[in-house]
Amino acid sequence: MSSNPSHYAASSPWCVYKFGGSSVGTPGRLPRVLSLISEAQRPLAVVVSALGDTTDWLISAASAAARGDEAGSGAELAQVRSLARSIAGTVLESAVLTAHEKTVEQLLAPIERLLTGVELTRECTPATLDEVLSVGERISSELVARALTARGIPALAVDARTFLVTDETAGAARVDIEASRARLTPLVPGWEGKVPVITGFIARSHQGRTTTLGRNGSDYTATLLSWLLGARQVTVWTDVPGVMTADPALVGDAYPVPRMTYAEALELAHFGTRMFHPRTMIPLLESGAALHIRGTTEPDAPGTRIDAEGNPDPHRPTSVTSLERLALLHVESLRPTLNEPLGHRVLQALEAARITVWGGTLSALAPSISLVVPQAQAERAHAVLEEALRGERERREVRVPPPHAPVTLVTLVAESMGHRPNVAGRFFHALGNVGVNVRAILQGASSRSVSCAVDAEDTAVAVRTVHSAFNLNETEINVLLVGKGTVGGRLLAQLAENAKTLKARHGVALRLVGVVDSRRALFEPRGLPPAEVHARLADVSPGNASPPDVRPLLERLSRLSVPVLVDCTAADGLETLYAEAFRRGIHVVAANKKPLARPWKECESLHGLARAHFRTWHYETTVGASLPVIETLKNLVRTGDRVERIEGCFSGSLGAICHALMDGVPLSQAVRTARTNGYTEPHPRDDLSGLDVARKALILARELGLELELEDVAVEPLVPPEHLREEDPEAFLRTLGSLDADVSAQVARYRAAGRSLRYLAQILPNAPGGPRVKVGPVAVDAAHPATGLKGAEAMVSFFTERYREFPLIVRGAGAGGDVTAAGVLADILRLAQNVRGRR
Numbered sequence: 087m088s089s090n091p092s093h094y095a096a097s098s099p100w101c102v103y104k105f106g107g108s109s110v111g112t113p114g115r116l117p118r119v120l121s122l123i124s125e126a127q128r129p130l131a132v133v134v135s136a137l138g139d140t141t142d143w144l145i146s147a148a149s150a151a152a153r154g155d156e157a158g159s160g161a162e163l164a165q166v167r168s169l170a171r172s173i174a175g176t177v178l179e180s181a182v183l184t185a186h187e188k189t190v191e192q193l194l195a196p197i198e199r200l201l202t203g204v205e206l207t208r209e210c211t212p213a214t215l216d217e218v219l220s221v222g223e224r225i226s227s228e229l230v231a232r233a234l235t236a237r238g239i240p241a242l243a244v245d246a247r248t249f250l251v252t253d254e255t256a257g258a259a260r261v262d263i264e265a266s267r268a269r270l271t272p273l274v275p276g277w278e279g280k281v282p283v284i285t286g287f288i289a290r291s292h293q294g295r296t297t298t299l300g301r302n303g304s305d306y307t308a309t310l311l312s313w314l315l316g317a318r319q320v321t322v323w324t325d326v327p328g329v330m331t332a333d334p335a336l337v338g339d340a341y342p343v344p345r346m347t348y349a350e351a352l353e354l355a356h357f358g359t360r361m362f363h364p365r366t367m368i369p370l371l372e373s374g375a376a377l378h379i380r381g382t383t384e385p386d387a388p389g390t391r392i393d394a395e396g397n398p399d400p401h402r403p404t405s406v407t408s409l410e411r412l413a414l415l416h417v418e419s420l421r422p423t424l425n426e427p428l429g430h431r432v433l434q435a436l437e438a439a440r441i442t443v444w445g446g447t448l449s450a451l452a453p454s455i456s457l458v459v460p461q462a463q464a465e466r467a468h469a470v471l472e473e474a475l476r477g478e479r480e481r482r483e484v485r486v487p488p489p490h491a492p493v494t495l496v497t498l499v500a501e502s503m504g505h506r507p508n509v510a511g512r513f514f515h516a517l518g519n520v521g522v523n524v525r526a527i528l529q530g531a532s533s534r535s536v537s538c539a540v541d542a543e544d545t546a547v548a549v550r551t552v553h554s555a556f557n558l559n560e561t562e563i564n565v566l567l568v569g570k571g572t573v574g575g576r577l578l579a580q581l582a583e584n585a586k587t588l589k590a591r592h593g594v595a596l597r598l599v600g601v602v603d604s605r606r607a608l609f610e611p612r613g614l615p616p617a618e619v620h621a622r623l624a625d626v627s628p629g630n631a632s633p634p635d636v637r638p639l640l641e642r643l644s645r646l647s648v649p650v651l652v653d654c655t656a657a658d659g660l661e662t663l664y665a666e667a668f669r670r671g672i673h674v675v676a677a678n679k680k681p682l683a684r685p686w687k688e689c690e691s692l693h694g695l696a697r698a699h700f701r702t703w704h705y706e707t708t709v710g711a712s713l714p715v716i717e718t719l720k721n722l723v724r725t726g727d728r729v730e731r732i733e734g735c736f737s738g739s740l741g742a743i744c745h746a747l748m749d750g751v752p753l754s755q756a757v758r759t760a761r762t763n764g765y766t767e768p769h770p771r772d773d774l775s776g777l778d779v780a781r782k783a784l785i786l787a788r789e790l791g792l793e794l795e796l797e798d799v800a801v802e803p804l805v806p807p808e809h810l811r812e813e814d815p816e817a818f819l820r821t822l823g824s825l826d827a828d829v830s831a832q833v834a835r836y837r838a839a840g841r842s843l844r845y846l847a848q849i850l851p852n853a854p855g856g857p858r859v860k861v862g863p864v865a866v867d868a869a870h871p872a873t874g875l876k877g878a879e880a881m882v883s884f885f886t887e888r889y890r891e892f893p894l895i896v897r898g899a900g901a902g903g904d905v906t907a908a909g910v911l912a913d914i915l916r917l918a919q920n921v922r923g924r925r
C-alpha cells in the first residue's frame with residue numbers, strides 16, 4: 087500500500103455508506119435504511135453486511151457439516167433462509183418478492199452442494215468456509231438493491247469479488263490495492279445514476295478464489311472503497327449511536343464519543359472493540375477521509391466522527407475496552423543468568439511458533455517477563471517457552487510456571503495521555519479501590535493507551551470502574567434494598583427527595599435497582615423510581631420462597647457500578663447474604679444489628695471477608711439511629727485513646743417508654759405509642775427484654791476489640807421475663823396491661839424519691855476480673871446526665887483517658903424511621919466518597 091497520503095487524498099464527490107448486519111437484518115430496520123439511502127447525497131456507494139447473524143449461522147452450518155451432522159448443518163442453513171425471507175417480506179411485494187426468493191435459492195443452491203461435499207469429506211478448509219460465508223453478503227446486497235429499485239431509487243447489486251483483489255489467505259485476506267483499483271476503475275462508469283449496493287466482507291484472490299477480510303470486515307470494505315473512489319467521507323450505520331465510551335453491553339451508562347482520531351479508533355479496534363475490523367482505519371490514514379459512526383435507529387444523533395484531528399477538547403471522554411479469553415505467561419528469574427538476555431529469545435521462539443503476543447512486560451534485558459497470549463494458544467506457548475529456556479531452567483536460573491487463565495486485557499484509550507496528569511495513576515488507583523487484582527501492566531503499548539491484565543471474573547467490574555473514574559461526572563451507586571418497613575420505607579422517600587441535590591451538588595447518582603420485602607422481590611437494573619416501588623412491588627406475584635431468595639439478585643447487582651446491599655430489616659440470618667455479597671464485590675450498609683451480634687468468631691470472619699474483597703460494611707445506625715456513635719468510638723480507638731467506660735441510654739424506644747412512664751402513662755399504653763411512632767423493633771418484646779440494647783452494647787464492646795458474646799452481656803429486662811413469652815406482637819401488647827398497675831406504683835415511688843427510671847447500658851472494658859457489659863433499668867438521681875433525656879432521646883457517654891473529667895457525650899433522637907433512614911443514607915454516601923468519579 088502507498089505510504090504517501092497526498093497521492094490518494096480524498097477528492098471526488100463520492101460518499102460511502104455502510105450498513106451492518108444489525109441494520110439490514112433486524113426486523114423493522116430495513117425501511118429506515120432505505121430512506122437513509124434515498125435521502126443521501128449523490129453519488130453514493132452502499133456497502134452491506136450479511137443480514138443479522140447470518141455469518142455466525144453459516145459458520146455453524148460448515149462446522150456441523152464437517153462433523154458429519156447433516157441435520158445440524160441443514161438447521162443452520164434453514165435459519166439463514168428464513169431470516170432472508172422474513173426480512174425480504176418487510177420491503178418487497180408480489181412479483182418482486184417472488185423474483186427475489188428465486189435469486190436467494192439460486193445463491194443458496196451451490197452452497198448447499200458445497201456443504202454436502204464437506205459432510206462427505208468431513209473437512210471444511212478455510213477456503214471452502216470463505217466460499218460458504220460469501221453467500222450472506224451476496225443475499226443482502228441483492229435484497230437491498232431490489233428494495234431500492236422497487237421504491238424508484240435506481241440501484242445495482244455489486245459483488246465486491248468483481249473488483250476487490252486479495253492474496254490467498256483465507257479468513258483474513260490482505261488486499262492488493264493497486265490491482266483492486268485497476269479492476270474498479272472501468273466498473274464505475276456503469277454505476278452512473280445508480281446506487282451500487284456492494285457486498286462487504288468478501289473479495290477474490292489473485293488466483294480467483296473467494297476470500298474474506300476477517301470478521302467485521304465490511305467496515306474495511308467500506309473504507310477501502312472510499313479510498314479507491316477518492317470519497318471524502320464514509321458513514322458506518324450501526325445499532326449504537328456512535329463509538330461509545332465503553333461497550334454498552336457491559337457499561338449501562340456509556341455514551342457516544344463525539345470525535346476521535348484514527349489512532350484512537352485503531353487502538354480501540356486492536357484492544358477488543360468489536361465494532362471495528364482492526365484494518366478499517368488503514369485506508370483512511372492513507373486518504374484522509376473522515377469516518378462517521380452513526381445509529382440507524384437514531385439517525386439525527388450526531389454520532390462519532392473519526393479523522394486525523396480528533397477531539398481538541400482537553401476534557402474529552404476516553405474509551406475503555408476489553409479483550410477477553412487471554413492467558414498470562416510468566417518467566418520468573420530465580421537468579422541472574424550469565425547467558426544472553428532472555429527477552430528477544432522468548433519473543434523469537436513465540437513468533438516462530440506463530441503465537442500471538444498481545445503485549446506484556448518485557449524488554450531485551452528483562453530478568454523476569456510477563457506475556458499476554460490468547461487462551462487457546464496458552465498451553466502451546468508455555469511448552470514453547472519451556473523448550474526455549476531449557477538450559478536456564480536446568481541451571482535453575484528461571485522458572486516458567488503454568489499459564490494463568492482466563493484473563494482479560496482492560497485498556498483505557500486516551501489520546502491525551504501525555505497531556506493529562508496522572509492518567510495511569512488514576513487508572514490503577516480506581517482498580518485498586520474496588521479490589522481488582524492487576525495481574526500485569528502492559529508496557530510498550532502506545533502512548534495513547536494504558537492496559538492491564540485482570541482475572542476474567544473481574545472484567546465487568548474493572549471496565550465499569552475505569553469507565554466511571556474517567557468518563558462520569560457522577561459516581562453511580564446502585565442500591566438493592568432489603569426491607570421496606572419503617573426504616574426502609576422512609577429511606578425510599580429520602581432517596582426520592584434527595585436524588586437531584588445529591589447529583590447536582592455532590593456528584594453522586596443514587597440509583598435504586600431492587601427492592602425485596604418479606605414476600606416479594608423486584609429488580610430493574612435501569613433503576614426503579616423510589617416513589618413507584620410500593621405499587622410496582624404489589625404487582626409482583628409472591629414467589630414460593632418466603633422470604634424470597636435474594637442471592638440470584640446479588641449476581642445481577644454485582645454487574646452494576648458500586649453495588650450496595652442495604653439491609654433495613656431486623657431479620658435473622660442475613661449474615662449469609664452479606665458473605666455472598668462481599669464475595670461478589672458488593673458493599674453492605676445495614677441498620678440490622680443481628681449479624682453484628684453473631685458469635686464473635688463468625689462476625690470477625692465476616693469483617694475479614696469484607697476486607698479481603700475490599701468492600702465496606704457500614705452499620706452506624708445499629709446504635710443510636712443516625713447519631714454518630716460508632717464512628718466516634720472508631721475515631722477514639724484509631725487515635726490511640728483508651729476507653730475506660732461507655733455508658734448511656736442506647737435505646738430511643740426504651741427512652742420514650744421510660745419517659746412516658748415517668749409522666750404517668752400506663753406501661754401498655756406507653757409501649758403501644760412507641761410502637762405506633764416507629765420507635766420499637768417489629769416485636770416490642772425485643773426492646774422490653776433488653777435484648778436489643780444488649781446487642782447494641784455488644785456491638786460497641788466489640789468495636790473496642792473485646793472478644794465478647796451476646797451471652798456475656800448481663801441483661802435485666804424492663805419487665806419480668808415471664809411476661810415476654812408471647813410471640814404475637816398484638817397479643818403481647820394486650821397482656822402487658824396486667825403489669826400496668828405494678829409498674830405505675832413503682833414509678834410513683836421513684837418520682838417521690840426524686841429519681842427517674844432509665845434503661846442504662848454500661849461497658850467496662852477494664853473491670854476487675856475481665857470486661858463487663860450490663861444493661862438494665864436504673865432509677866437515676868437528678869444529677870445523672872440521663873435524667874434530662876426526653877422522649878426518644880438517646881445518649882452515649884465515652885469516658886476515656888482523654889475524656890476523663892468531661893466525658894464525650896453523643897446525644898439526640900435515637901429512634902424513628904426518619905432519623906434511622908437518614909443514617910443509612912449517610913452510610914451509603916460515605917461509600918461514594920471512596921469511589922470518586924471524574925470531577
Ligand SMILES: Nc1ncnc2c1ncn2[C@@H]1O[C@H](COP(=O)(O)OP(=O)(O)O)[C@@H](O)[C@H]1O
Binds near residue numbers: 105
Ligand atoms: N465502545 C463501543 N461503542 C459502541 N459499540 C460497541 C463498543 N464496544 C462494543 N460495541 C458493540 O459493537 C456493536 C456494533 O458492532 P457490530 O456488531 O459489528 O454492528 P454491525 O452489525 O452494525 O456491524 C454494538 O451493538 C455494541 O454492542
Ligand SMILES: N[C@@H](CC(=O)OP(=O)(O)O)C(=O)O
Binds near residue numbers: 136300
Ligand atoms: N458479516 C460479516 C462481516 C461484517 O462486517 O458484519 P457486520 O457489519 O454485521 O459486523 C461478519 O459477521 O463478520
